[in-house]
Amino acid sequence: MLGVAWPATGLLLLARPARWGCARPRVPFAAAPARCASHMLARTAADRRRAEGAQAVAVLLALRRAGGMGGSFAMLQLERRLANGAAALFRARYAPSGELRVLPPTVTRDVTFLAEHFGYHRVLVVETAAAEGGAEEVAPPRELHVDELRYELVAAKPRKGKGEPMAWHFVATSGGPLPPICLATELQRVANFAAVTPTSKLAARLELLCSRGSSTAAMRMDATMLAVRADLSPVNARGAAMADGCGFAPDWLVTRVAQQAGALQPELASALQVRVYSPKLGIFKGMLMRRPGLETVQLVHSMRKVPPCAAAAAAAAGGEPALREQAAPRGKAAVATDEGVLTQALRHDEALLLVKLVHPTRTNLLRASARLAPPPPAGAPPAQQPPPHAAGAHVVAGGGWLAAQAERVPAPPSEMVLRLWAALGLSQECIDAYAHSCRSAACISQLSHASLSGVADPFASLPAGSVFAPGIDGSRLFVTRFPCVKPSDGRIVPLVSSRPQSMLASQWAWLQTLPFGLLVFSVRGERPLPEICGDGDLDGDLYFACWDELAVLRHLSPRDPSPNPRRLPSRRRSSRADAAGDGSLDLRAVHAYLADRATLQAPLEVGRIFRLWEATVASKQLGMDDPDALLLADAYLGALNAGKHGDDTQLPLHLRKLLEQPVGARRRDGAQPRRALSGRPVSARGRAAAVLANVQPAYTHAERARPVDLPSSSSPTSAPSPTPLAPPLATSAGSDQTAQRTAT
Known part of the structure; x- marks a missing residue:
């Protein structure tokens, strides 16, 4: 992984070719003595690392040329797989002395549908870190020219917390030895993205193509293994699905996928968090619960996020064939278009099952094991194991x-x-x-x-x-x-x-x-x-x-x-879209939306609203029942769902003014920071609610939620005593990951 920062703009770009990057050099095979085998392997690995390093350098230079940004490279982030020669070459030619820094490696085995469909040699991932020092966010261009290849932007994965990069996924459409392809046409062959509106929802649906899963848990199967059934999920009078987002899978499939995904105990796997891609059925997202007696995967309409490809659906209904197939290597499907050939594209009668997570989680499995075993006796040596578990119990x-x-x-x-x-x-x-x-x-x-x-x-x-x-x-x-x-x-x-x-x-x-x-x-x-x-x-x-x-x-x-x-609105499932029509897909509008300043600043806006909600709850006597707190809660939830559901963040004028004010000034009386509800000190990262700078705190909740002081160090056993609430804590924008994650 390579990274470059331009001090003038505060932008840090991390360029990572997908799954070890570029195409590996072709090394002719020749019979060699056994004593030379290790030397040949080492030489092949060195050639591959040099090629990857050269391409990574080319990506960085292409980004610099496309962005028109001046200044020197401030930091370079290299993975262990890159040869030392590539780092030295970059240092000598492009980076001033003393500004190169090698960070620990981050090797990943994750795969995406883009890489499986278009090929790993065509996919490029560029990661941008958040701007620092008040600098304006900058997005990569829609097109990149790296060496002889032309890359086009498909989608972006937004950052989920402070310090996490934003990943921009590109696909090579022409140049070099690659046959040219039309990216919009190929995406329409996967699913009917043109039927998804507005642009914010389309960008979120294209993001599903970049969902990462374990490389051992991506399974290709015949589309006949999938069925969309309306009777599995009852619908109430409002039209809302009673089992929104959950389908069912056979026992044998869940166990097999859990084994391939490296689950802790595959035989105990009960549900899979998946992404399903099928030109004939569409793109699905949700859970697959184990169910006995099934032979195929049972999907529900509420799981469908993108409608099926119109041509593939017509072919499945007995119309004209959707795709023209040509001869291809064994195990590959050659899809011919007017612009080029993809040798491993998903056929219209195939489906790809990508597993995100196996449930129960590892923590819950270990916890279930611990519930069945008593703790070791008091005074027992650390090496002593607890008594054996009962036969047939769920034990890790x-x-x-x-x-x-x-x-x-x-x-x-x-x-x-x-x-x-x-x-x-x-x-x-x-x-x-x-x-x-x-x-x-x-x-x-x-x-x-x-x-x-x-x-x-x-x-x-x-x-x-x-x-x-x-x-x-x-x-x-x-x-x-x-x-x-x-x-x-x-x-x-x-x-x-x-x-x-x-x-x-x-x-x-x-x-x-x-x-x-x-x-x-x-x-x-x-x-x-x-x-x-x-x-x-x-x-x-x-x-x-x-x-x-x-x-x-x-x-x-x-x-x-x-x-x-x-x-x-989302419960009515407009995204289930059995809509007909196969219009053109406008990727330029998607890039314009992703590169918009409001989109790039959205995570910071979410964090500011959440911290203001915390401050309001802590400073008002009614707490979460305060009218302002309820308005901020709705605005916070709307900001979280703005990209997926198009919700608007609307606030009254007085709350909007408070939102634009800096939160971080301390009380004039110099009171100590208040305590959290759990009895722990409030952390500097803003875990507990901060109090508005110009509001005298009065958090009582009818005298049932008063904060308490820590016992002094001189009297650790003394009883806690009440203390007035403290001023707001100094928190940077986006510092509270709780405001942007739905995790405990």
């Missing part, structure tokens, strides 16, 4: 209690959840007690909360409004989804612990075999249950769940769910 091989201990340190819920609990009636004393019990737990298996993967009931037999969570005992469950910024985002739902009358005994027995880490939602009722639990869906969301009845649940008073869901 070589793991157990010690593995779970090393996986994650027990910690209380995030500040966002604690704020929600305080708004729902949980006193500060209860919050402190629960946080203390979490920090004093011996291992994560002793916690009474977890992040669970949301899936649909495969049998549609759970009672309306209920959930099933394997490995969790009790009758009720507190459920929410990140980000939970409104009091109505948290729900207490019934937990099914015995077989319902509407469920067969064999189906209930099968549900009992599922491992810990899943949250199975009922698909019955008048409104989708995930929607009223933090406006979630089942396309890969993680749900926070707590089952501590004595410490938490009995003290909570959940609000009635919002009558109008925040994402009602």
Whole structure:
């Protein structure tokens, strides 16, 4: 990976050829003595590294020429696979002395649909770091000319947090030995992108082509292995899917994919977070839940993000053939167009299954193993293992209690959840007690909360409004989804612990075999249950769940769910688009949208709105129920979904003025920083809410959420005492990753 920064603009460009970059030099094979084999391999590897280094240098020079940027190269980022000769060459010719810095290698095995469809030799990934020092964001040009190749921009993956780069994905369309292709035409052969509007949604749908998955979990299959069924996902009176974003897959397929993806325990894999690409069916995104008795993958309409290719759909319906096939090497499909030939493109009767994640997650699997094994006895040496697990139990091989201990340190819920609990009636004393019990737990298996993967009931037999969570005992469950910024985002739902009358005994027995880490939602009722639990869906969301009845649940008073869901337009599934028509795809408009200053500044805008929401909640007596806090919550959620759903960020004038003011001035009285709801000090990164500079803090929540002071070092056992709230913390734009991630 190569990176260059121009001090005049604050732009850092990282150029990385996809999957080891350029085409590797062709080395003729000749029979050689065994003693020369290692020398030949070393020489071949050196030639390949030199070629990759030369192309990486050419990419950087092309970016500099295209951008018209002056100044010297300030930093060069090299991967270990590049030869030392390439670094020395770049240092001598293009970089002033003392400004070259070699960083640790970042080798990846991720693959994308672009690379699988167009070929790895055609795909180029350019990563741009965020501008520093108030400099304006700069986007790469739509076209790049590297050596003899002409690259065109396809899509961009936005940054998700401070310090993370923005990845721009290019495809070589002409030049050198490559046959020329028309990029827009080839994309239309994959799916009907021209039917997706507006441009912001089109850019988000093109981003699906750049989704990364493990190279061992990308499977090509016949399109007949997939079926789109409307009866698997019931629809309510509003037209909303009750199992939005969740399909089903055969047992054998889930196990096989989990094995290829290197899952911790493939036999326990129960769901797959996938991207499915099929010219005949379209592009799908969501979850595939394991279901017994299936032979094919069952997709639902709510998973479809891009409609199918019009020509392929017509051919499937008995019309004219969509593609003209030519002779090709074995295992490859040659797709002829008016402009060129792609030797490994996805055929109209094929589909590509790209696995993003296998559920349950590694942490939940290790936690399930630890729940079955008691901790070692007091005073036992560290090397002593806990007793063997019971036969037939879900145990991680070589793991157990010690593995779970090393996986994650027990910690209380995030500040966002604690704020929600305080708004729902949980006193500060209860919050402190629960946080203390979490920090004093011996291992994560002793916690009474977890992040669970949301899936649909495969049998549609759970009672309306209920959930099933394997490995969790009790009758009720507190459920929410990140980000939970409104009091109505948290729900207490019934937990099914015995077989319902509407469920067969064999189906209930099968549900009992599922491992810990899943949250199975009922698909019955008048409104989708995930929607009223933090406006979630089942396309890969993680749900926070707590089952501590004595410490938490009995003290909570959940609000009635919002009558109008925040994402009602998206629930109507205009993106499912069985729309006909195969117009032209305007990639220039997509690049203009991605290069627009508002698009580049969107992550910073999200962070500013979130920090202002935190400050408002902390400074107003009503907390999350304050009218300004509710307006900011809607604006924050709208900013998060602006690219995908076209939501607008609208705020009253007085909040817009506050949003434009810097947040970071401290109180004049010099008070110490306030404490977080969990009893921990507020970090400088802005984890807890900052208070507006010109507002006297009065965060009481009816005297049930008062902040407390840390015990002094001289008297560690002294009781905590109340203290007034402190001024806002100095935070840089985009510093709070919680504002831009939906994670605990």
